[in-house]
Amino acid sequence: MNLSLKYFFILKLSRMFFVNYLKYTLLMSIIFSGLGVVNAQTKIGLFDNHIDIGEVKSSGFASYNEKNQTYTIGGSGKNMWFDNDDFHYLWTTMQGDFILRTEVEFLGSGVDPHRKAGWIIKNDLNSETPHVNACVHGDGLTSLQYRTTIGSNTEEVVSKDSLPSVIQLERRGNEFIMSTSTFGAPFVEVKTINEGINKQVYVGLYVCSHNPDILEVAKFRNVRIIRPAPSDFQPYRDYIGSHLEVLEVSTGHRQILHSTSNSIQAPNWTPDGEQLIYNSEGRLYRYNLSDGRISPLNTGFAINNNNDHVLTFDGTLMGISHHNAEDNNQSTLYYLPVKGNAKPVQVTPRGAGNSYLHGWSPDNKKMLFTGHRKGQFDIYSVDILTGEEVQLTNQKTLDDGSEYSPDGIHIFFNSVRSGRMQLWRMNADGSHQIQLTHDEYNDWFPHVSPDKKWIAFISFPKDIDVNDHPFYKHCLLRIMPYNGGTPKIIGYIYGGQGSINVPSWSPDSKFISFVSNSKL
Template sequence: MNIVLTRIVGAVVFLVASVGLGWAQQAQLGLFEGQADVGRVKLKGSASYNPTDQTYTLTGAGTNMWFGKDEYFMVWKKMRGDFILRADAELLGKGVDPHRKVGWIIRTSLDSSSTHINAAVHGDGLTALQYRRTLGGNTEEKRSVLNGAEVIQLARKGSTYTMSVAKDGGTFVSEEVSDLALGEEVYVGLFICSHNPDVLEKGTFRNVRIVVPARDNFVPYREYIGSNLEIMDVATRHRRIIYQSPESLQAPNWTPDNKYLLYNSKGLMYRYDLAKGTPTVLNTDFATNNNNDHVLSFDGKMLGISHHSKDDGNKSIVYTVPVQGGTPKKITPIGHSYLHGWSPDGKWLTYTADRNGDFNIYKIPSSGGKPEVQLTTAKGLDDGPEYSPDGKYIYFNSTRSGLMQIWRMKPDGSEQEQITNDEFNNWFPHPSPDGKWMVILSFLKDVKPEDHPFYRQVYLRLMPMVNGKPDVSQMKVIAYVYGGQGTINTPSWSPDSKKIAFISNTDQIDRLQIVATKQ
């Protein structure tokens, strides 16, 4: 469910990444401007970036990063203001010293005694936030209760720095340092330290994201920040950014022929060609105020959209249109109506609708012209209804038990039962086409249960389907995302059930070389 958006995606130019040869040379290295051996390092470090899988590999030496000076290797870029740094980090091989380490670092300068803070995982599993408050001063440390972190996030907000770490599949555990003065402009980067001057160690970083969040006085639904269109391999959790835009892109649908992703941006629908790596506007005629509640039919021949109609008081109305474009056909009689599901047999559309000041779930024949059928009556918000691929259930999210949680019911509205019951606000249940998995979007409790705002730190979580029902005991985080509204509002599984498409956000688009690959 969303409100009015308006129009057009800006042109995007991508920069080709190349490997820098030293810190004095600031050649582009993926997201980074340069690379450097910091301190009197005996063995020269190096870095490489693979634009196909967007993975970084660092090789470096260095005695230590402790006391009043540092020796290590890093790739870096200069940044100002607030930001969020995130990556999956891994040391390769058995290694020599148990204190070798990889992670994120933020420092005032490339001088070896500079003030700095870093979030790192060591060879022996120690995960810690380490920092130097004064030039040449002793390094201090806050150790995480989590050992052997695989996902490392380091965020700056003013003079407060927060390390959030997780093992793959788990939720974040955090440590914080406040009143750390590093200056407005800082060096931000990935690093490796062998903890042995005579040894080069190697580490890899994937799913690397540098996020500039929305500013504090940001006005939701009036202002927007940039977008990354991402694809993730669900089994490996590996993510690739396939398109970037300074505009707000929302809610990608994957076509059953595996050729396109459909998404909305500023009121229009776009078709992104996966082979060519380019988007084009999808003709929806008069429907130019579409929100992010749009769904493809299971056979891929029709697209259901939610358009804010001036003839209906600018309320969201459900329409259908051929997938190749055309004149939309009005389906729901009144608004607000926000589409989320199409039955596998193509006969029904299911949506959340405001009727008499209360949002409930309804269904209506996809041919239109017939009365809608109310399926839920509980007080509170019911939203996000989506059919299972076998047509036996409609999954949805509801606040009826307090927090927003996932529920399901039979297509006639009977046998309503709660699926999730945890500390998160869970939205938008999406069963995979093969019926073996379900992915959901989870907000933290700092978000009101009935709200699903833009530009928050959220989790995408995965559950296996066991005996036809999601098994919450095996639920895992598969992506750590800065997003929320528009990230994954609609069904976005690939036809083979191996990948999902989603949107992440940042207020500063750092251009990557985008390499088109066959999906």
């Protein structure tokens, strides 16, 4: 056989193989689709897929509204009890420790008072598998239910809570903690140990009608699957991922705008309502709210900024706290036009001590900062033209987080002088210092709404060092009336340092921007 004829037969065989391969691929796709086998493109929001567990009479459903980031699940099923479960499951898979959180609302009055919804962790997709189930029933019963071995009876720990709208389920090794609340209230906690749960598990949301002949429907919002930092992480050296979020204050509804495996911190809302400015690894970035575009903000030589960056009330200037290499890397105050692309102007002098920016006066003439002076941290104001500093507090304990009211009459701050970190208010000249919060939390960074109706702040748990505002904790976003009063929870977050360090209200006082955290 000559060479050309040989190549002809090789080419013909290759074409035959290619055609047969296409036929085979098409045939397999038809077979797999008929069997219900799906690929990764069927993901529903955070989840991989959904399925009816057990022998249900009515097929369930699950859908995701991408615009408002909510899920709707319809489920049938006789029960989730004894040695067998029937329900509709929206699931994904995970390993290790995690935190699951959602807000749930049954749609309609319902038929059976024992209809239930919540989170469930399962070893597999069978109906008799070991599981841990954090659930709320239609009649208000709230319980942490669990099965320890295949086919064994379900047990439960009943919570004192009733009809909660917020359900959180956390895994710490073999310990499982359910935290529930009516939105705006503190969590009520119960826990159990289940050694029958695998390291790799299915996790997800579910609905069970407790009546095989009907379908019950529930809506889930603010759904978060959080992978926490390891217990041995080193602060300011080890970081996990970040979600840039906005929260509607009146409803508590949240949306994730941007997620990254890097650490991003402290978003400002620009007064024109068009952008968020945040810090990442010493540099500042803009997030365009209209199209999600991210771009660097040029701060010249100042590329070692911490997260204390603040815009003036009119949005023309931006103050920054840059660690000056020429001054033993101390935090030093500067300002520049908010558009960037200009040399920053230094405000606090070399050798003065660390200075951490927190606020501007409404007339753009003064900055407020926490200064390390005279061996302690106090609140100071500084004239940006003359550099003249005025000491406003004088405590051996830490004062921090100072911010002017929009009218310039008051300064709000946080202080540990009463034993816990709490919110305080004083006149602009430092006089008449009064305590505003009196509770078990450690409250930081008061931010006054532009309409001067509210103060937003972050509350750290009671078991932390009162002088610290650490990374990666269970924290609360809260608001209280401008003139004082009982705080109200508007957000349950995993975060802390960098979440809401700087003024972050939208110009219309309807939204707050912040950062939450998870390993991504």
